[in-house]
Amino acid sequence: MSCTLGPELKSPKWPRLAFLAVGRHERNGHAVFEPGELARYLGTYDAETGEVVPQACRS
Numbered sequence: 116m117s118c119t120l121g122p123e124l125k126s127p128k129w130p131r132l133a134f135l136a137v138g139r140h141e142r143n144g145h146a147v148f149e150p151g152e153l154a155r156y157l158g159t160y161d162a163e164t165g166e167v168v169p170q171a172c173r174s
Contacts, residue, residue, distance in 0.1 A: 128157050
């Protein structure tokens with residue numbers, strides 16, 4: 116697989132998830148995401164290689 120990760124995808128998931136939640140929270144404090152939206156931002160887990168792969172790089 117040849118996909119270059121941007122600097123935002125090289126940082127740990129927990130701060131990216133925290134920033135997504137803070138940036139998307141509503142008045143009640145809940146962050147609403149569509150199904151699969153977090154996977155698009157955070158990447159997915161490849162069970163064969165054990166790597167976290169951005170959805171854009173998946174074949």
